[in-house]
Amino acid sequence: MEKILEIKDLEVRYYSxxxxxxxxxxxxxxxxPGKVLGLVGETGAGKTTLALSILNMIxxxxxxIEAGSISFAGKDVLSMSKHELxxxxxxxxxxxxxxxxxxxxxxxxxxxxxxxxxxxxEGLTKDQAWKRAEEMLLTVGIPAERSKDYPHQFSGGMxxxxxxxxxxxxxxxxxxxxxxxxxxxxxxxxxVLDLMRxxxxxxxxxxxxxxxxxxxxxxxxxxxxxxxxxxIVEYGTIDQVFGKALHxxxxxxxxxxxxxSEATKRLKPIPGLMPDPTALPAGCFFEPRCPxxxxxxxxxxxxxxxxxxxxxxxxxFDKEGGAGRKA
Amino acid sequence: MSxxxxxxxxxxxxxLFGVTLIVFGLLYITPSDPAQMxxxxxxxxxxxxxxxxxxGLDKPFVVQYIRFLFGYQHPIFGYKxxxxxxxGRSYISNRNVFExxxxxxxxxxxxxxxxxxLALVIGVPIGILSATxxxxxxxxxxxxxxxxxxxxxxxxxxxxxxxxxxxNLRIFPAMSNPRDFMSxxxxxxxxxxxxxxxxxxxxxxxxxxxxxxxxxRTARVKGMDEKVVIFKHALRNALIPVxxxxxxxxxxxxxGAVLTEKIFSYPGLGSIMVDAIYQKDTPQILGSVxxxxxxxxxxxxxxDILYGFIDPRIKSTFGRKKAKPAAxxxxx
Ligand SMILES: Nc1ncnc2c1ncn2[C@@H]1O[C@H](COP(=O)(O)OP(=O)(O)OP(=O)(O)O)[C@@H](O)[C@H]1O
Ligand SMILES: [Mg+2]
Numbered sequence: 001m002e003k004i005l006e007i008k009d010l011e012v013r014y015y016s017x018x019x020x021x022x023x024x025x026x027x028x029x030x031x032x033p034g035k036v037l038g039l040v041g042e043t044g045a046g047k048t049t050l051a052l053s054i055l056n057m058i059x060x061x062x063x064x065i066e067a068g069s070i071s072f073a074g075k076d077v078l079s080m081s082k083h084e085l086x087x088x089x090x091x092x093x094x095x096x097x098x099x100x101x102x103x104x105x106x107x108x109x110x111x112x113x114x115x116x117x118x119x120x121x122e123g124l125t126k127d128q129a130w131k132r133a134e135e136m137l138l139t140v141g142i143p144a145e146r147s148k149d150y151p152h153q154f155s156g157g158m159x160x161x162x163x164x165x166x167x168x169x170x171x172x173x174x175x176x177x178x179x180x181x182x183x184x185x186x187x188x189x190x191x192v193l194d195l196m197r198x199x200x201x202x203x204x205x206x207x208x209x210x211x212x213x214x215x216x217x218x219x220x221x222x223x224x225x226x227x228x229x230x231x232i233v234e235y236g237t238i239d240q241v242f243g244k245a246l247h248x249x250x251x252x253x254x255x256x257x258x259x260x261s262e263a264t265k266r267l268k269p270i271p272g273l274m275p276d277p278t279a280l281p282a283g284c285f286f287e288p289r290c291p292x293x294x295x296x297x298x299x300x301x302x303x304x305x306x307x308x309x310x311x312x313x314x315x316x317f318d319k320e321g322g323a324g325r326k327a
Numbered sequence: 328m329s330x331x332x333x334x335x336x337x338x339x340x341x342x343l344f345g346v347t348l349i350v351f352g353l354l355y356i357t358p359s360d361p362a363q364m365x366x367x368x369x370x371x372x373x374x375x376x377x378x379x380x381x382x383g384l385d386k387p388f389v390v391q392y393i394r395f396l397f398g399y400q401h402p403i404f405g406y407k408x409x410x411x412x413x414x415g416r417s418y419i420s421n422r423n424v425f426e427x428x429x430x431x432x433x434x435x436x437x438x439x440x441x442x443x444x445l446a447l448v449i450g451v452p453i454g455i456l457s458a459t460x461x462x463x464x465x466x467x468x469x470x471x472x473x474x475x476x477x478x479x480x481x482x483x484x485x486x487x488x489x490x491x492x493x494x495n496l497r498i499f500p501a502m503s504n505p506r507d508f509m510s511x512x513x514x515x516x517x518x519x520x521x522x523x524x525x526x527x528x529x530x531x532x533x534x535x536x537x538x539x540x541x542x543x544r545t546a547r548v549k550g551m552d553e554k555v556v557i558f559k560h561a562l563r564n565a566l567i568p569v570x571x572x573x574x575x576x577x578x579x580x581x582x583g584a585v586l587t588e589k590i591f592s593y594p595g596l597g598s599i600m601v602d603a604i605y606q607k608d609t610p611q612i613l614g615s616v617x618x619x620x621x622x623x624x625x626x627x628x629x630x631d632i633l634y635g636f637i638d639p640r641i642k643s644t645f646g647r648k649k650a651k652p653a654a655x656x657x658x659x
Contacts, residue, residue, distance in 0.1 A: 088550070090549035090550035097544070103544075107638060109639075116551070116555075
């Protein structure tokens, strides 16, 4: 099947006085139409950077996409003109940001913020655009007459619903949802996710669903990718990864899930910290924290290994390596 | 909205009261002797005592201050008091103090408004340009200009302008009056320099700050043109602090026109105030300063009202009733 999104060898860096943050390092990722891909990884793994790269929104002078290619629906995003990019953003690819509290412009009414996007991309009249804005607000459960209200007049959960309405207003083919519910409390989180799920299913939108939570991935996604220090270390379907996580880091993430059946069992975080993105190790990035680290892990950076369509970046699975030692 | 306004206007009362007290107190302790001045150097001690009593200067501070507010009965030196808009006649010109103020204030207003207009029209666009191209060569050039503008003394700038444009090039006259537009150019430029620099820097830093906000990223992610991002999404937010500064600047321009008016021999309130101070013309000084204080507070009030139009968050605290229940309802 034709991929909607294909990322190859992506390298993104942030430069500041004498320091270089290697935020994304030779990352490969594909997404098929209509699929929801969960992207998990701890803070600083480069998830937001990846999402912004897909929109070619890494801002100079600090940020720069150094290498690689990103193609969306067969078109090379990184060589698009400013004009083409603006047509793509908001129309074909939409993004929901981490923090709904700051994502909306405080001096424009929420209706206006949705309507202007529709106006820009859909070739409608102003009245029609406003009508669409009100419909979108209704779909996310906000009464149409509140379209003239300003962001400060809404609660956090409502704001995030406005943000979702905004992102989906032009029926995007790809939605980049960057921790869309992290800032919300649990009950509202569930509501918002339900809503997103319905809207996405109805429109056949493909989604890159960024989250810290494996639970949310299990509930909402078809596929899952684990990100560590700017690369994808494991990729597979939900069944594959949740059935048998291969990468020690993913296993660690599962180990750190609180087990609800045993009330006394504590959250078990992975010991150690993610490597400093300004000084990444030469070998496997996870090696310093890996319980299975071998000599080769220090020396050579692992490549993707295909285990029946389930990809893993780990020397344990090298053909000549010790796959048998796998726990 | 009207409730908020009433409250704000009510709050002006103690402020203005404080200002009059300070001004009156300062003049009271300044070593000046109006009675002596009125009589000239050859007055007899008896005439001097009589004059002091007539002018009401023999009474204690509190009595004098109450008279200043509520009026003083005397065939020559009497007046109805500040609260009734009458401080009697100037010791020097013998004209009614407030009449003189009201006839010269429009002239000062022309200068101040012209200067603020110029400062905004030039300062805001350059501020935006500096912010959107920050650290570019243009930004550096404008930064230097702003520094010059903010640190150049008014009298010096005025002299340079007069020397260049009036003496050498003979484009604009060196003396200014409100009926001749060409003659207004130099004083307005002089007066606006400082404000222009401040407004430029304020717009720049405010714009830089706003451009880093998440909602600007949202606007870009929506595919908005950069022009729309800057002028619709960023500028309105960035203007909020600029409006405050512009309001304060306007107040200062009204009061600070003193030097400029003197240099260009311009018949404004500033000139009148300076003359009054030189001549120890107490009623005129008191009247002018209180009048400027009142204008200053009114301008601040207007700025606050203007806020409401730019920032919807403030409008709703003016008492748009919809805001509160809406926020409460969504939590449920
Ligand atoms: N504008 C920037 N300038 C410099 N460094 C940056 C910038 N944005 C991100 N980084 C760095 O790039 C790395 C990846 O950041 P990114 O925001 O992509 O992480 P993330 O996975 O989204 O984290 P989180 O889960 O906390 O949102 C981090 O080390 C971060 O400090
Ligand atoms: Mg992030």
